[in-house]
Amino acid sequence: MNFLSDTTNSLPLVLAAEGSNAALVSFLIYTAAVFVLAALSNRLLKSKSFLSEYFLGSRGLGVWAFALTFAATSSSGGSFTGFPSKIYTHGWILALWIGSYMVVPICTMGLIGKRLNQVARRSGSITVPDVIRDRFHSQMLGLMAVSLIVFFMSINLVAQFKAGSLILQTLLDGVTVFESTAGSLANAVSGIPYLNSAESPEYLLCLLVFGIAVILYTTYGGFHAVVWTDVMQGIVMVIGVIIMLPLAISQSGGLEHTTKLMAKMTPPRISAEDEGGITLTLDKPREELLRIDAGTWITDKPIPDSNVPLLFRVTRATQIPAGETTVNEVKVLQLTTLDDIERILARRESEEFLEGVRVSNIDLKAYAYGEEGTQQGTYVVGPGPSPSSSSGFLPLSLAISFFFMWAISGTGQPANMVRLMAFRDTKTLQRSICTVAIYYTLIYFPLVLIFCCARVLLPGMEGDPDSIMPKMAVLLTDNIQMGWLAGLLVAAPFAAVMSTVDSFLLLISSAWVRDVYQRNLNPEASERTIKLLSYLVTFVVGTAAMIVAINPPKFLQDIIVYVGSGLAASFLAPIVYGLYWRRVNAAGAMGAMLGGFSVHLAMYVTGFFVNGSFFKPYQLFNFDPIIIGLSVSFISGFVVTKLTAPPSDELVHKYFYTTKAKS
Structure with a gap:
């Protein structure tokens, strides 16, 4: 049984299999x-003092x-x-x-x-x-x-x-x-x-x-x-x-x-509220407006001198107008723990991924404490x-x-x-x-x-x-x-x-x-x-x-x-x-x-x-x-x-x- 099924973009139906309400x-x-x-x-x-009963239950709990x-x-x-x-x-x-x-x-x-x-x-x-x-x-x-x-x-x-x-x-x-x-x-x-x-x-x-x-x-x-x-x-x-x-x-x-996996985790890199993020470029323009919902996963090839794939998750919905290919400062978080990345990529078919896209201009910030790659174990101590x-x-x-x-x-x-x-x-x-x-x-x-x-x-x-x-x-x-x-x-x-x-x-x-x-x-x-x-x-x-x-x-x-x-x-x-x-x-x-x-x-x-x-x-x-x-x-x-x-x-x-x- 796969315990890591799709729950990330839109929640699964409470009884999707049976179609029940x-x-x-x-x-x-x-x-x-x-x-x-x-x-x-x-x-x-109706039978007691209204104020005492309505606000205090007649002091009888x-x-x-x-x-x-x-x-x-x-x-x-x-x-x-x-x-x-x-x-x-x-x-x-x-x-x-x-x-x-x-x-x-x-x-x-x-x-x-x-x-x-x-x-x-x-x-x-x-x-x-x-x-x-x-x-x-x-x-x-x-x-x-x-x-x-x-x-x-x-x-x-x-x-x-x-x-x-x-x-x-x-x-x-x-x-x-x-x-x-x-x-x-x-x-x-x-x-x-x-x-x-x-x-x-x-x-x-x-x-x-x-x-x-x-x-x-x-x-x-x-x-x-x-x-x-x-x-x-x-x-x-x-x-x-x-x-x-x-x-x-x-x-x-x-x-x-779970604790052993958490001991290996490092916090994600995140977009700043006012500026920063990533630039997305489509392989080819779409005929209709493309809406990218919060929770959508985006991946790209590893950066040079690294074996860790790039994996981002959109944190604020954005869109690319019909006929255009690029959108700047898309708000995302980037996973930095290899185990987490591999688990998400392994169930790629059940997750919401944005395909046919390239990532550039990555402008994200690390956690102030627990920075990527330098402080493994911060989730357990x-x-x-x-x-x-x-x-x-x-x-x-x-x-x-x-x-x-x-x-x-x-x-x-x-x-x-x-x-x-x-x-x-x-x-x-x-x-x-x-x-x-x-x-x-x-x-x-x-x-x-x-x-x-x-x-x-x-x-x-x-x-x-x-x-x-x-x-x-x-x-x-x-x-x-x-x-x-x-x-x-x-x-x-x-x-x-x-x-x-x-x-x-x-x-x-x-x-x-x-x-x-x-x-x-x-x-x-x-x-x-x-x-x-x-x-x-x-x-x-x-x-x-x-x-x-x-x-x-x-x-x-x-x-x-x-x-x-x-x-x-x-x-x-x-x-x-x-x-x-x-x-x-x-x-x-x-x-x-x-x-x-x-x-x-x-x-x-x-x-x-x-x-x-x-x-x-x-x-x-x-x-x-x-x-x-x-x-x-x-x-x-x-x-x-x-x-x-x-x-x-x-x-x-x-x-x-x-x-x-x-x-």
Whole structure:
């Protein structure tokens, strides 16, 4: 059996051999289940306090519901799209990069879980800004918290919509009904400039389907719909990973074989974003326009004094007009590992190759760390190859930074805090810590193994690494002639994105409805008004994010890192101080929040001017902005608190004593 079949240009049909629409059927069943859960959740809203039930589930989550909704929310689209792309691009070092995620439950749930739940119950808080506003008795601080949550979550929401749409596109690629519907949609929007500028009609259709589905079930069902679907999605995620692991290991020849091949690998040479590439010259002009799609392979004779054939893969689609023979600066990557080149050339008939063409004017750049031919083994040892950093992907200082990024900054995520406000009792929290730790172990370590194997099974994917997860799922199942199983495997990353999107939607809508409207504009608003406004805001926010995602950002994992670290730098210090330090006051909490946010943002803005990209931040002392942001946040909060008056005794007694002090 040939385990290295065609998956590179356009994904193989999920059930091409049988001509089945099993992938579409799987998706429809999955979507139907989500709406059933939303309908059941909506019934609960009719018998309980709307706000508490819609945004917190009446604080009654048990062990499995609490653990899986917490885990599924944290395991976002980045876990199944951005993280696999990082593993594929940088190799085994990603085990260290993600290793601290196993202690996230202890840090996040153990550090603030019980105390935050107590404070939220004592103050009657429903949202994170609620807790901050009531704990510090400051309307301005509450509004500041709302502003930061809406700012960060809105950015992340757009990225998650993109991830969900790309995954769904992979799942449905080749399904007849899907292809014909996408074609009809393309004709329908051809006269609408913004819609017509989407990546492709297939992407636009998937975005609409995914967006409408997740917006409707979140709007209709509220928190319980999110929790129950998170439980289902959490189960789907772990099953998908457990199935992929043995398939990947066996089809790549075993871990020992895979590691030996990776030890010989050198990173590809790549085209610069602004200039460079290769010149293609056709042997003879074509009568029709020639479109060269991304993913197409191009080969030529070896250069003098070398026995290594030239093998390129197109990373950006281009075209040669009818009657012409030459196109310049075609964006490509060039494979530099002989084993990879030989594997691709050996299955030339099943790959998409551009024939009858010559290559010249090769202007490509090597990786900044792991340069071609000089550093074999960079995929199996630290700090890992890097296209942009001369010190590698994960030098020691950044390894320390990412321990804090995953283990510590997760504690400062408002989406996680909302879960911590909703569990039933202390025993639920204690058991959930262990459950989530085991769950993360079953997810992240297998992903490292699977996508190291992907380097052997799917060479040359650095040009489109965010699609490696769904492409790998389709490849593994096609190779064992069980294409229908791809629906389940691709549902794992799809479920991860859905569970994150619905949580973010509720977080943003609760910020607007509860923290802006009810707490500041109309404290006497009726429950009916709040209910209608909650539905409306959830729907509008989701729709707005979906519209922006029509022309989405390119760097999913970089956005997730920016948002996660920014939220932690803004919220962790004021929350920890507020829960455990009696002396802290509103001024100190505001200093911590603004200090962390400002310094973190400044390092990213500086990166834009120094490194040419907002998502390549300036690293002071080679530390990630999360370390600097958290340090400044805690220090500034402490200093400002000490320089200002202490909080009132009444406020301290309310949150730090079980009974009121005697007069």
